[in-house]
Amino acid sequence: MNGAQGRPLRADAARNRARLLDVATEVFTTRGVGVPTEEIARAAGVGVGTLFRHFPTKEALLEAVMVGRLESIAARTARLAAEAGPAEAFFGCFRLVIDQSAGKNEFARALAAAGVDAHAALQESSQVIQAQLAELLTGAQQAGAVRPELGLPELIALLVGTSTAMEHLGSDPAARERIFEVVFDGLRPR
Amino acid sequence: MNGAQGRPLRADAARNRARLLDVATEVFTTRGVGVPTEEIARAAGVGVGTLFRHFPTKEALLEAVMVGRLESIAARTARLAAEAGPAEAFFGCFRLVIDQSAGKNEFARALAAAGVDAHAALQESSQVIQAQLAELLTGAQQAGAVRPELGLPELIALLVGTSTAMEHLGSDPAARERIFEVVFDGLRPR
DNA sequence: CGATAACCTGAGTCGCTAGTCCGATTCTAG
């Protein structure tokens, strides 16, 4: 994550940075991006100054959190894609992305709203995932498991949409499953 | 909307109120709820004082905008439901709600975030629509056009999700149509 | 065990925005 630029962080600094990221991920995900920075600093047991030393901007903190989540998703997706046939891999990854994306939509909005559409680091991880998704999609399409007329933009829109639908459903597992059935059946060829 | 309480508004006051609502609807929908109140007042050609005279709170303004949109949707839904068979009515209203809901999701969030979940006026219009949707749903299910295991919560989640998916697609009509096909096919019985 | 550079702290600054207040400005009844 921290590309090991220049010199290594001092031990306590590295600890604080990691703690900050953990807490921020937790807080932003469960309570939204509107939570004040000071509260995150307190929850991590450091002063605001420390937070801003590591992440010069609230936006930078959001971005770091986002990159972490994206990288985690990319890793799991890669593993899953290697272990299953085209159809299972595709639908399995669809589920995975949805399950891992609680609150992620709000992040993306906040970042998009705050100036540049997406910074370099973000765009990179994002493109890794998009490439994976594209490959899964064409694989599943060639296997006859997904409608051939769909492209990557539609897939992404459906992922975001399904994620939002799940957020509005609370955590009733049966209802979630019904949503998955609707979407998956709709994705299959006529 | 303004339930004709007490005395009628003075002519200029009524004009200003309507203008304010129009502008707010436009601005909030296209640029999000973060736009400062003062900007809305200026765009409507009045001072902030006037805005706050008519809507004592920014939240109240949001709510008024929301109620207006909900009422408009409810009216169109009712018309459409009366003029078509169960299946056409159901799918037609689904489209209608999606088309009319640009930016509405953000409203709902903002309101939910700002204190009480939904105020009286909002809840009323919202329940009108929910009742309509419930009726359309069971009608379509009895006609065998929609999977019988789906309930109103799932339908609403799908509406919100589809709306979000559309937002992420820009305005490419062909792609929008493909999303509709996926969702509609998924809604039909196995 | 110092010496020193890196790091931490948190009160304070700055900018932004929701909401107030009252003199100035219409509208409308008669």
Place this chain on the structure above:
DNA sequence: CTAGAATCGGACTAGCGACTCAGGTTATCG
């Protein structure tokens, strides 16, 4: 046309939250 009540305008206040800085603290190296 005129009184006067309703309405308007927009400078002003209050409060919040992102970000800074002048010390005090601590890891690390020789």
